[in-house]
Amino acid sequence: MADAFYVPLGAGRFLPTEHTSGPWTPDAQHFGPPSALLVRALEEVPAQREMMLSRVTVEILGPAPLRELTLTARLERPGKAVEYLSAELATDERVVARASAWRLAASDTSDVSAGLAEAPPAPGTCPPADWPSSWLGGYLQAVEWRVISGEVAGPGAAAVWARQRVALVDGEKPSRLQRLFAIADSGSGVSGRLDPAEWWFINSELTVHLQRPPSGEWIGLDATTTIGPNGVGTATSRLHDEGGQVAIGAQALLVRPR
Template identity: 70%
Template sequence: MAEAFYLPLGQDRFQPTEHTSGPWTPQAQHFGPPSALLVRALEAIPSERETQLGRVTIEILGPAPLRELTVTARLERPGRSVELLSAELLAGSRAVARASAWRLSSNDTGAVAAGAAAPLPAVADCGQARWPSDWLGGYLHAMEWRTARGDLCDPGPAAVWARQRVPLVDGEKPSALQRLFTVADSANGVSNRLDPSQWWFINPELTVHILREPIGEWIGLDAATVIGPAGVGTATSTLHDEGGQVATGSQALLVRRRESAAQRP
């Protein structure tokens, strides 16, 4: 097995490896790696000044298969201080996901920075995390997980530290934001309130607001899920590096009782 989430094929084409497969089925990817691949494309769009991605939204249009993918990206709306970017992930002719991002000009606001969440317990003080026994490997095994708060096998809010065991793209060192997005889509799994053998809680989108780029390999994810009365929920998360909060994430959730695996949305 290749030691990366994706093998580059040239001309913006990538072959997913088994490391990308999600916990529900080995035929579809966990959307952490595809989200990071879209961010990689957004980061490659040239800029004439020092900038930072301030908000990225990933619209999940369908399952991401474990076959060749193509990624494209472009500048939608240029500007001196604020720019709108977009990217698309294709499996053949089918759009699997689209990303939109606001890229903002950078300046020094360190003297007035305020309002960040309290830091998570240090990585060194956290034990090995455990996932439900019937969740499949692939992505979960390609990441190292440590529990900072709660228990991933129990319902309710929880916090974890995670880092990649493998690169995003073979032969490349992942960027700070690529590491962030490889983890960010896990909030609904980390904070699930329902028995996953009885319920779906699937997110059709991921939105991350970024305060700064994380430093180091470890990404902290402090997540909570709220379930409404009409089959809709929200998973929210605070994302950290070992120095403190770096971003805030959210996912809209489709909540539905599982009748059979064949009826997955």
């Protein structure tokens, strides 16, 4: 098995490895790697000037199987300062996920930067996460996890540091945003309020609003879940690097008994 989430096959085709498999079944991917792969495609859409992805939404249209996938991306709306992009991940039979993104012209606003949370304690000061033995390896083992606060396998809000142990695509170094999106989809899992053996809390999408690209390999995830009275919830996250906040993430959740 390659030391990566995906093996490139050429012509926009990728083969998932067992590193992508989620904690509940070996037959479906955790949606961190597919989200990062979609961002990879968005980053490859040519720009005429220096621009930055400001918001990316990944719509999850069904389980992502561990078989060959085709990735495409395009510029939907060009512009001088604001552009709209899309990407799609599909098997031969169906579309697995679609991503949409706004790309904005970059400029220097460092003198007026405000409202960003400070970084949590450094990863080296935080203990390793202890995942339940009943949760499958795959993605969980392909990422190094450090617990900042809360219980990652228990109920309630929690914060973690996470670092990929493997590449996104074999033979490539992941970009800063690819590293971010490989982790961002874990917010609902880290902050689940309910016992996953008794409840489903399935996210149908992931939306990330970016303030700046992260630096370094570690991504901080400070997450909490709220649950309404009608089977719908929301997981929200502040995403960090070791210098402070870089993005805000949110996931719509379907909540129901198993």
